[in-house]
């Protein structure tokens with residue numbers, strides 16, 4: 801499972817609609833479940849599609865205090881590998897047999913790229929909404945432990961009372977948007993070096 805966090809003014813429905821628009825066509829079917837704060841988008845091959853095997857993947861979009869968290873589940877395969885394998889075997893025995901299976905192969909390869917395309921659509925909608933995996937300006941404020949004043953990130957001492965702000969400097973993982981703490985060497989979500 802892969803998870804990304806987008807900080808800023810974006811709602812689960814924004815992503816859900818973008819995914820529906822992109823994937824509910826051709827050989828694929830997409831449907832949404834859930835309501836405003838937590839939406840699930842299921843994307844899969846149309847049952848009984850003529851070409852290729854069957855595949856399905858679930859995207860969960862959850863509202864956070866100041867943004868959304870998107871989780872992409874493991875893509876499930878029903879017969880795609882088998883379909884590719886059959887093509888390879890048939891080709892070994894008789895290269896001309898491939899001619900009859902070109903549709904299957906093209907569709908299987910397209911299906912293999914669904915997860916990648918899902919992240920692309922999500923990144924596009926995030927960009928369009930002006931949000932990113934960077935921390936939003938509001939969360940970038942550091943609250944002073946002593947007087948409660950909100951300070952801009954990077955400020956060494958409180959602008960109101962002068963108390964040292966020390967290590968209270970929130971930031972996010974460049975790769976996935978997960979909020980990282982001072983002293984973290986690796987992202988706890990995606991394991992990327994910080």
Ligand SMILES: [Zn+2]
Nearest residue numbers: 944947958961
């Ligand atoms: Zn203060």
Ligand SMILES: [Zn+2]
Nearest residue numbers: 973976987990
């Ligand atoms: Zn990360």
